[in-house]
Amino acid sequence: MVKFRRNSTQKAKAAVIALNKAKSSRKSYNTPEVNAALYEMFYGKCYICENKENFSYQIEHLRPHRGNIELEYDWDNLFLSCTHCNNIKNAKYDPILDCSKVDVDLKIAFRKIGYFGTDEQYEFTALEDGVEVKNTIELLKETYYGNTPQKKLEAVHIRRKLRRNLSDFKNLIREYEEAADIDKEDYKHAIREEVSCSAAFAAFKRWLLWDHKERYEELLPFCGMSLESNHNLK
Numbered sequence: 646m647v648k649f650r651r652n653s654t655q656k657a658k659a660a661v662i663a664l665n666k667a668k669s670s671r672k673s674y675n676t677p678e679v680n681a682a683l684y685e686m687f688y689g690k691c692y693i694c695e696n697k698e699n700f701s702y703q704i705e706h707l708r709p710h711r712g713n714i715e716l717e718y719d720w721d722n723l724f725l726s727c728t729h730c731n732n733i734k735n736a737k738y739d740p741i742l743d744c745s746k747v748d749v750d751l752k753i754a755f756r757k758i759g760y761f762g763t764d765e766q767y768e769f770t771a772l773e774d775g776v777e778v779k780n781t782i783e784l785l786k787e788t789y790y791g792n793t794p795q796k797k798l799e800a801v802h803i804r805r806k807l808r809r810n811l812s813d814f815k816n817l818i819r820e821y822e823e824a825a826d827i828d829k830e831d832y833k834h835a836i837r838e839e840v841s842c843s844a845a846f847a848a849f850k851r852w853l854l855w856d857h858k859e860r861y862e863e864l865l866p867f868c869g870m871s872l873e874s875n876h877n878l879k
């Protein structure tokens with residue numbers, strides 16, 4: 646989970662107008678304008694699991710509205726998620742970190758631990774105290790591992806995509822390291838894309854670099870980090 650900017654784009658403005666209209670006539674918030682604006686803001690990516698492929702979109706209320714129409718039609722409360730994550734989050738995890746306001750990956754470390762021939766698993770480490778951080782970590786664990794027989798099966802597919810993405814990203818970094826000087830800038834550009842908020846599983850990729858920060862110092866600014874960043878690493 647990484648930060649997404651809620652910019653006031655043309656699509657976002659149209660979504661706010663559509664939401665106000667729907668609210669006054671008590672119609673659904675699920676309008677074409679709202680969907681288009683969320684797709685733009687989240688780059689077609691689920692904000693919770695960061696998967697970009699093969700999922701059905703749902704409009705997610707960060708704070709469950711529970712019939713409160715202010716929360717139900719509030720543009721700032723609407724997020725794009727996949728069905729898998731939306732069903733898991735439901736009203737169960739509240740409050741969680743608001744990724745349109747805070748850098749979640751600076752409050753939680755995202756790591757794959759273990760390697761080939763051992764048990765590999767995904768680990769989420771709190772870098773700060775607080776109920777939002779705690780709830781977000783519990784949600785992430787359920788997202789990547791499932792909580793019912795069906796959700797466990799869906800989680801296998803998400804983890805498979807995540808593992809492949811990380812493997813490709815590691816190869817990209819290795820190629821960057823061995824590239825001739827003349828090619829370095831092209832590789833840097835590719836790496837910048839891979840750790841941007843629009844990329845799949847960006848939080849895990851950023852932490853691969855951060856965990857080797859001395860070695861990849863020149864790449865850290867792409868991740869919104871620097872050697873001077875005061876991460877309370879645990």
Ligand SMILES: [Zn+2]
Pocket residue numbers: 691692693694695696726727728729730731
């Ligand atoms: Zn998801």
